[in-house]
Amino acid sequence: MIKIVFTLILAYLIGSIPAGLWIGQIFYKKNLREYGSGNTGTTNTFRVLGKKAGIITFIFDFFKGTFATLLPLFLHINGISPLVFGLLAVLGHTFPIFAEFKGGKAVATSAGVILGFSPTFFTYLAIIFFSCLYLTSMISFSSVTAATSAILGVVFFHYLAFYCRVTMCFLP
Known part of the structure; x- marks a missing residue:
């Protein structure tokens, strides 16, 4: 402890x-x-x-x-x-x-x-950040977009992983 x-x-x-x-x-x-x-x-x-x-x-x-x-x-x-x-x-x-x-x-x-x-999740967010930075040239906006994507990604990937596991149970 x-x-x-x-x-x-x-x-x-x-x-x-x-x-x-x-x-x-x-x-x-x-x-x-x-x-x-x-x-x-x-x-x-x-x-x-x-x-x-x-x-x-x-x-x-x-x-x-x-x-x-x-x-x-x-x-x-x-x-x-x-x-x-x-x-x-x-x-x-x-x-x-x-x-x-x-x-x-x-x-x-x-x-x-x-x-x-999670290096995989980091890669996903880095792609979003740098794409946004390339399009807008604004670090603050790119950071907020990546942070929002992180929150959405955690929520949706969690549910997506659950549904994939459930679906796999029904496959031969």
Whole structure:
């Protein structure tokens, strides 16, 4: 039980690492919270610091979600869903203890959580996100569309899987 509690705290702390904020402060001498949207996440890093810093921040934010989701696998923890660890990383990104509880919107971190939990579902959502981004050139709209698709996908794929199993029972 103590191992689970410490790992849950670790997942939150991993999510709390404000990569964009620290990159801005260390390499660009800028506080992201004073520019653009004021968020410390990937999108504002791209806007304020540029492509290179944005890509590095995206990679870091994305994989901290994936890593936190995979923590129970790495540490042989059973009985609790990996999504709980991922959710704590998302909460850490949104309300980071290392940045006065003012973080980003956790889009990249959430995508990383989905990759860690279900690579197939991640691929489905990535296709939707990038198709929407290609058509509209709007990251925020693409993110909302992918998030909505995720919710609908969870609901409909669940029922689709159930009906497929029922149908398979009647096949010879």
